[in-house]
Amino acid sequence: MKYQVKITVTLLIIATIALISSCFRNYKHSKERNIYSSLETLSKDKKHFVADSNSKYIFKGGNFQSGIQKRSGNFSVITTPKNAFSLSIGLPRIKQDSYVEASVWRKGEFGHLVAVTSGPTAYISTSDAVEIDNNGWSKLSLQFYMPPVKDFQELKVYVWNSGKDTVFFDDISINVIDKKIFPAFREDALHIEMDTSEYLKLMDVRKRAFNAGILQTTDDDWIKGMVFADGGLMKSSLRLKGDWLDHLHGNKWSFRVKLKKGNSWNNMRVFSVQNPMARLGVNEWFFHKFLITEGLLTTRYGFIPTTINGDNLGLYAWEEHFTKQLVESQGRREGPIVRFQEDALWDTRVFDKNGKRNNLKTPNFETSIIKPFSGSKIIADSILFKQFLIAQNLMYQYKHRLMPASKIFNIEMLAKYFASADVFLTRHSTKMHNQRFYYNPVLCKLEPIAYDCYSDIERYIKSTNPIYGYLHYDAIGSLDDEYLMARELFNDTLFTPLYINYLKKYSSEKFLDSLFDHYKNQIYFYDSLISIEFPEQYFFQYEILENATNIRNELPAFKKQFVTMKKENRHWKNTSKTIINYDTILKDFMAPNLITCYRQKDYGDSSYYKIYNFYPDDIIVLGLGTGDKRIKEVIVPVPIVKGFADGKSGTVMFSAENANLNYLFFSIKDHNEIMTTEIMLWPEPTAEQTPLQQMLTAYPFPDTNIIEKVENDKVWIKPGNVTMSNTVIIPMGYRVYFHEGTTLNMINKAGFISYSPININGTKQKPVTITSTDFSANGFTVLQANGMSQIKNTSFNNLNTLNYRGWTLTGAVNFYESDVTIINTTFYRNQCEDALNIIRSNFTLENSVFDYIQSDAFDSDFSEGKVLETKFTNIGNDAIDFSGSQIVIKDVEINNANDKGISGGENSTLLVENTTIKAAGIGLASKDLSIIEVNNCIITDCNYGIVLLQKKPEYGPSTLILNNTLLRNSKTRSLIELGSIVIENSDTIRGTQKNCAELFY
Structure with a gap:
């Protein structure tokens, strides 16, 4: 590994140090035992070095004291191949839960610092320098922990010359710390409290973990606790978390925290707090920030001072858990999050009776069950349960390499996932037992969720294969199935070019320089903050840049290999091992x-x-x-x-x-x-095709029954009156055109799905009509179209939504990650939840009409757009409902909406101008951290004129700004929940009502 390189911009470091010093008080250790020898003083028999710090401690090797080389003073100790071991010292009574820090300076190569204990730590050695002085002396350092398996353990420390030349050692130091005192930060902390009986229960779980060598938790390990943060006290359930024992060292334990109903912290209901160095400090935080900017799903991540039962435990990292808040906060609809269960794998790492990993060979790959997070909730919800069954089959196809990547995954996200893991040295997150996937219910595909990224960076820094997808041989019976899963992805000629593109993007010097520059102030801050408690912490900028250079150098050869194999239609065979010598005698547990x-x-x-x-x-x-x-x-x-x-x-x-x-x-x-x-309360996974896969098989492109012609990248729908009795799917890479005056009648549950942008350019004299005379149409849907769709002078009548074997959308007309302009268009008498549903897209809706709508008229999530000069009448539920969106609404008329006229939720920002809302259940609703500004509007004859509330605990109060807006004839003019505010013509009205959501949901 390269020597630890810190970023050295002088002015920023000075500023950061000044800031950090104001954030904490002092940091020291309690009950330290410091043993140091400069190797200047010998015992009377000349066979031992006497410690400078305390003469009762002596080191062997005094008869090899040498003045040939010295780092300090006049002497060092000389070692040769014949006299390879020296400076041995034995410490017989080291308390459990102690920390040991040992260091020595070395002149020469192949010199090691070694520690041996009587506990499970057993043997630790290092030859890697952590520092080099101006005279060529290298500092070796060991830091380790004495686990709580015995009250006292024996410790032996010595140096070892493992080479063929002379090596000198000098200035040896051993510090034994019974208990750490952590820095006390002035920043607001997270406080976790529990009764003594609950704490003792955690102690038992911890002891069990140290005896086993890993932490394996059960449902019985949860305890009751309280969390105090941001001025609020919240009931919670807690348990210890983490697989490896570094999560349980000393009294700085890692926890999984579930807040009870109605509570949230940092917009999270379930989260973890853990030692920052479990994920290598600031590096994990930085990578998560990068992932979010790239649109890749990941857990939200940060740092906070933490106390347990009033004891300050220094700085912790907090991390979101795998709940619906994770995906919703990053612009996705709720869907199951799934993983491969890894319990059987961890069983093979449990200690045997000799305190060693048992390393028994078991079929843990075969038995890795596909499980959902929040399983009880998913089983109880019929929609989520159907989605999980689809997700389970997708995972099964991935596990057994039954389908190409593009049939299983959102390959845009998958390519980013693997390319970023290469460039930023985070392949640890791509290991099978670390993989987490979100089932996207709109796309009917899986998306990766990156987490647990920086845990064993050393092996990737030293890797001779910086491009994971650059395969150099056929895996014929040579690799385990868990590795072949990922290898098989690179046989997909749709996935690999995307992967190459993102490798090129992420490894470019310009991109990385810009990225590091964008986050440099925060990196400096957290790097310095964490370093107070963990001096070994540093940011891997140098390693990432060096690795990116290696990727750029290797990328042309990889691209050439891909092009050649595609041209020759060759694939990697990736044949798994046919015979595996599993152990036939296993432990009962x-x-x-x-x-x-x-x-x-x-x-x-x-x-x-x-x-x-x-x-x-x-x-x-x-x-x-x-x-x-x-x-x-x-x-x-x-x-x-x-x-x-x-x-x-x-x-x-x-x-x-x-x-x-x-x-x-x-x-x-x-x-x-x-x-x-x-028992898994669902059927076993199978190789059965998913609904989308079935459709792609059953309805190949092009369907000449409705497609007139395909010219290059243009697809023309037949003109005139066209009856469509089966689903049509148009792949990406085209643009779809409708002739003016066309009537498309979708019957027999037919659906229209396009992965390409559409152009429907009707005229006022010859509009285009999309209808369903038997009211059964499975919707008109555009997914991930690369380009702007345009719809003019069109009528969507009598349409239902896509609902095929568990793949269910909500809109009669759907646009997902597909920008669209809709002008002079009518939505009439839809047969489903939403007449128009737009998700993660930019849009303009102008001069259009929604009439006799069964439920919501226009529902949009995570989008930006404009609604202009549009009328909504006779709406069964909400006329306009936005979540997580930024919207302008102008010159709109809403008449007779049974629920809400305009609703903004989940951190939306709405500007509403010159709009009339009449006879709605609720005229305007602002929910969950949303801000709505209303100018020159009329709200009349509603049950509630305006309502502000918090529906979801992970959000917060809302704001409504009213300027020159008339509210009249409402049964209740306003209902404002405590914490929310209304600013009406510069006057502030603060909410006083409690639990308003209970009135409506």
């Missing part, structure tokens, strides 16, 4: 995570269950239970499931009469212990 059980089907009150046994021994099914403590239903006859052998699992299917059975009870054959494993 491994069985629960090698048994999978799915609830396949329900028939009335009965359910069918399917078990897969990946454990090598047969198991006996004892019964099922609602919890993991007691069997509720015994299965007769008793199923016996054969053990895993020859690469195949034993399988059994059976039925049970009771509902709500969540746990399988079993025993290993010829063993007495009763074990349990969680």
Whole structure:
């Protein structure tokens, strides 16, 4: 590894130091034992060096004191291949939970600093220099922790010459710190409190983790606690988090925090707090910031001082968990977040009786269940559950390499994910057990969620393969399946060019210089802040720039290889290992995570269950239970499931009469212990095509029944009266044209889906009509079209929405990531939730009409646009509903909206001018941190004139600004929740009402 390089812009460092020094008080350690020797003083027998700090401590090797080389004073110690070991010291009673810091200066190559303990840490060695002085002396340093497995442990420290030449050592130091005192910051802190009994429960979990060598949590490990932040006290559930034990060192533990209903912090309901160095300090924060600017999903991330039960524990990193707030805060609709369960993998890393990783070979890849986060919520919601089943099959296709990347993923996001991991040295996040995916319910595809990025950067800095997708050989029985999953992505000729483009973009000097410059002040601040507690912290700018250079150098050869293989229609075979020598004798505790059980089907009150046994021994099914403590239903006859052998699992299917059975009870054959494993309350994944994949197979392009011709990149829809009885899908790369006067009648649940922009240019004399005479049309949908769509003089009548085997949208007309201009267009008598739904797009809606709308007329999320000179009449729900959007509304008329005339929610900004709202349930509603400015408008004859409230706890109060606006004849003029404000003609009205959302939702 390169020596630690910090950014050295003098003025910024001076400014940062001044700022940091005002943020904390003092930082020291308590009960330190400092042992230091300059190697100047020898014992009486001349065989030992006497410590300068305390003469009772002595180091071996005094008879090799040398004046040939010295860093300080007059002497050092000389080592040779024949006398390779020196400066040995034994410390017999080191308390558990102590921190040890050892260092020595070296002159010469191949010299090591070594520490040996009697606990699980066992043997630690380093030869990497952390500092080099002007005379060529290199400083070696070790920092490690004495785990709480014994009250006291023995420690031995020494130096070792592992080479063939002479090496000198000087100035050895050992500091033993019983307990750290952390810096006390003046910034607002996060305070976590818990009862003593709950704290002791965490202590037991922690002790269990240190005995096992890793932290493996269960549902029983959650405790009750309180969180105090931003002036509010919030009930919460807490547990320890993190896989490796660095999350549990000393008293600075990492926590997962779930806030109780109605509470949020930093717009999050569930989050983690952890040691900043678990993710290498400021580097993780920087990368998450970069990802968000690139539109890639990631967890929100930051730093905050933290106390536990009143004890200051210094600076923590906070990180969002995988909930709907993650995707909604980044401009996506709620959808399942899924992962491969990794419990069986971690079982192979549990300590054996000798305190070593057991490293047993188990079929943990085969048994890696596809699980959703917030599983109970998803199972209870019929829409989310259908979405999860689709997501599960997509994950199965990815896992077993059954479909190309472009059929499974949003490949634009996937290309960014892998390219950024290459450039920024974050491939750790792409490992199978770290991968998290969001199912995008609009696209019917998966998107990656990047997290856990900086954990083992060393191996990637030293990598000789800076471009992950640049494959150099066929993997024929040489790689495990988990690696082949990612390799297979690069066989997709749609995905790989995008990956190459983003490699080029992210690795360019200009791009990186601009990126670093944009965040430099914040990087300096956090780098210096974290360094107070963790001096080893530094920012990897040098390493990233050097790696980017390597990528730029290798990119031409990679591109050439791709072009050649595409031209020759060659693919990497990526054949997995056919025979794997799995261990046939495993520990009993491994069985629960090698048994999978799915609830396949329900028939009335009965359910069918399917078990897969990946454990090598047969198991006996004892019964099922609602919890993991007691069997509720015994299965007769008793199923016996054969053990895993020859690469195949034993399988059994059976039925049970009771509902709500969540746990399988079993025993290993010829063993007495009763074990349990969680039942997956859904059918097993299959290779079945997703709804979109089925459509692409069933309805190939071009469909000559409605397509007149395809000329280069232009697609023409047939003119005249056209009946469309099956779905039409137009791929990307075209522009779709409708002739003036065309009537397209979609019947028999036909849908229109285009991945290319559309031009519908009707005239007033010859408008275009998109209709459904049997009211069954599966919507008119434009997805990720690269270009502006234009719709003029068009009528959308009687349309339903896309609803095909679990792929369900909300709009009769939908635009997703597809900019559009709509002029002189009518939306009439839709048969679904929204007449027009626009998501993540720029739009203009002008001089149009919405009439006799079943529910919402115009619903838009995460968009920017204008609504001009448009009329809304006879609306079943909301006339205009925006979330997370920035909108201008001018010269609009709304008459008879059963719910809201205009609604802005989830941090929207609306400007409303010269608009009339009449006979609405609520004239104007501002929700969840939204700001609405209203100028020269009339709101009349509504149940509520204006309403301001907080609907979702992760948001906050709202603002409404009224200028020269008339509110009249409303049953209730205004309803303003506590915290929200209305500024009416410069007068401020502060809300006093509580829990207003309960009146409407």
